Amino acid sequence: xxxxxxxxxxxxxxxxxxxxxxxxxxxxxxxxxxxxxxxxxxxxxxxxxxxxxxxxxxxxxxxxxxxxxxxxxxxxxxxxxxxxxxxxxxxxxxxxxxxxxxxxxxxxxxxxxxxxxxxxxxxxxxxxxxxxxxxxxxxxxxxxxxxxxxxxxxxxxxxxxxxxxxxxxxxxxxxxxxxxxxxxxxxxxxxxxxxxxxxxxxxxxxxxxxxxxxxxxxxxxxxxxxxxxxxxxxxxxxxxxxxxxxxxxxxxxxxxxxxxxxxxxxxxxxxxxxxxxxxxxxxxxxxxxxxxxxxxxxxxxxxxxxxxxxxxxxxxxxxxxxxxxxxxxxxxxxxxxxxxxxxxxxxxxxxxxxxxxxxxxxxxxxxxxxxxxxxxxxxxxxxxxxxxxxxxxxxxxxxxxxxxxxxxxxxxxxxxxxxxxxxxxxxxxxxxxxxxxxxxxxxxxxxxxxxxxxxxxxxxxxxxxxxxxxxxxxxxxxxxxxxxxxxxxxxxxxxxxxxxxxxxxxxxxx
Numbered sequence: 008x009x010x011x012x013x014x015x016x017x018x019x020x021x022x023x024x025x026x027x028x029x030x031x032x033x034x035x036x037x038x039x040x041x042x043x044x045x046x047x048x049x050x051x052x053x054x055x056x057x058x059x060x061x062x063x064x065x066x067x068x069x070x071x072x073x074x075x076x077x078x079x080x081x082x083x084x085x086x087x088x089x090x091x092x093x094x095x096x097x098x099x100x101x102x103x104x105x106x107x108x109x110x111x112x113x114x115x116x117x118x119x120x121x122x123x124x125x126x127x128x129x130x131x132x133x134x135x136x137x138x139x140x141x142x143x144x145x146x147x148x149x150x151x152x153x154x155x156x157x158x159x160x161x162x163x164x165x166x167x168x169x170x171x172x173x174x175x176x177x178x179x180x181x182x183x184x185x186x187x188x189x190x191x192x193x194x195x196x197x198x199x200x201x202x203x204x205x206x207x208x209x210x211x212x213x214x215x216x217x218x219x220x221x222x223x224x225x226x227x228x229x230x231x232x233x234x235x236x237x238x239x240x241x242x243x244x245x246x247x248x249x250x251x252x253x254x255x256x257x258x259x260x261x262x263x264x265x266x267x268x269x270x271x272x273x274x275x276x277x278x279x280x281x282x283x284x285x286x287x288x289x290x291x292x293x294x295x296x297x298x299x300x301x302x303x304x305x306x307x308x309x310x311x312x313x314x315x316x317x318x319x320x321x322x323x324x325x326x327x328x329x330x331x332x333x334x335x336x337x338x339x340x341x342x343x344x345x346x347x348x349x350x351x352x353x354x355x356x357x358x359x360x361x362x363x364x365x366x367x368x369x370x371x372x373x374x375x376x377x378x379x380x381x382x383x384x385x386x387x388x389x390x391x392x393x394x395x396x397x398x399x400x401x402x403x404x405x406x407x408x409x410x411x412x413x414x415x416x417x418x419x420x421x422x423x424x425x426x427x428x429x430x431x432x433x434x435x436x437x438x439x440x441x442x443x444x445x446x447x448x449x450x451x452x453x454x455x456x457x458x459x460x461x462x463x464x465x466x467x468x469x470x471x472x473x474x475x476x477x478x479x480x481x482x483x484x485x486x487x488x489x490x491x492x493x494x495x496x497x498x499x500x501x502x503x504x505x506x507x508x509x510x511x512x513x514x515x516x517x
Contacts, residue, residue: 019068055106139230180234326456371449387415402458410475412475415466460474
């Protein structure tokens with residue numbers, strides 16, 4: 008506005024000086040047209056009132072310099088007086104029209120900007136990964152402010168005879184830009200939009216005009232919807248977790264009622280026979296009963312261990328203690344429950360170390376191998392890997408070590424691969440006594456917790472290959488020779504398991 012008033016004073020005078028310098032013609036019509044164009048220019052820049060001032064000032068200049076008698080404000084010819092009055096009226100009318108047009112153009116531009124912003128908000132409402140942070144950053148650009156934040160407070164229902172109320176202070180949920188120290192607690196700010204009783208949007212940097220308040224309200228409503236959506240998603244995740252927990256409990260109860268009672272019954276029957284005073288057993292029969300007790304105890308230990316491990320994985324409580332580990336360090340212990348001669352280990356002596364939790368990795372290998380022994384009893388089972396830096400395997404862009412458990416059994420259909428890693432899954436024809444179907448689920452859960460992967464592939468020629476991948480270690484090498492891979496062509500593990508084949512073609516280990 009100030010620029011408009013300055014232009015209203017300067018522009019008519021400049022135009023008059025140019026007319027005097029460029030032409031000696033004192034034609035009043037020409038001068039009025041030139042000054043009228045100047046008034047229109049002032050109206051475009053400054054609006055209505057500067058344009059009216061420019062029209063009055065131009066009429067005085069025209070009167071002084073162009074209407075006889077020249078050099079004073081006296082008007083001798085009534086027609087000139089009428090012309091000046093018409094000039095002022097036309098200038099005012101044109102200024103009014105130009106001002107209204109400029110206002111309408113600004114309002115239209117603002118409306119287009121608001122429509123674009125509201126359209127962006129509507130589109131972002133359908134984007135699931137759109138965050139409060141991104142919306143607040145968008146508000147910085149839309150409202151030209153330096154800082155934006157959304158605050159929330161929690162309602163306390165009270166107890167006894169108290170009526171309850173909202174806890175103080177306000178808690179910041181998200182922010183963008185810069186907020187002053189006295190604005191970070193939600194109690195201050197240049198613009199505060201109360202979304203509801205417990206949520207507010209704060210913008211700082213300048214006080215918004217009334218024309219922007221409607222758009223600010225739209226931002227507030229959209230932020231409230233985003234908050235509600237996040238709360239609903241959190242509730243949905245919680246409900247899904249509860250449903251999974253209930254399913255897990257039901258399956259565990261079913262396992263306890265059947266699968267765990269089977270080895271217990273075997274143990275009780277064998278112990279009862281041994282304690283019966285009226286029966287004399289031969290040494291071979293006594294050894295058979297003791298072997299039954301040992302076998303059932305091992306099965307019971309495996310079942311209980313898998314149940315406990317699955318509960319840790321389901322509760323996100325499987326926290327590995329990673330350190331450099333060689334595959335040969337954990338394989339012998341992982342093979343303890345495997346009958347001798349069922350697995351052949353063919354690992355090169357220079358397999359690099361991987362980052363793993365030794366206990367978890369041992370359990371992973373044991374479950375996968377036991378699963379292969381169970382479901383591919385007539386197949387050759389081999390553990391293979393790549394030595395040195397020969398393996399091109401990567402895991403999320405990082406070099407990785409790989410162990411393959413290969414069998415040549417009947418395998419499984421491709422559509423069952425994902426299903427076999429779920430808890431309590433067995434092959435269709437697997438008897439209930441083979442386990443509760445947690446082996447591969449526990450193995451995959453532990454592998455994922457260590458930052459690795461457990462996948463299944465079809466073995467060329469038939470069968471199934473289970474692939475364990477873990478990131479290569481960048482830590483210090485092991486110093487003691489006992490922790491190094493054996494240098495002989497055949498390791499102690501190989502000598503122990505050198506005869507029979509083993510396959511991982513089943514979907515799960517009990």
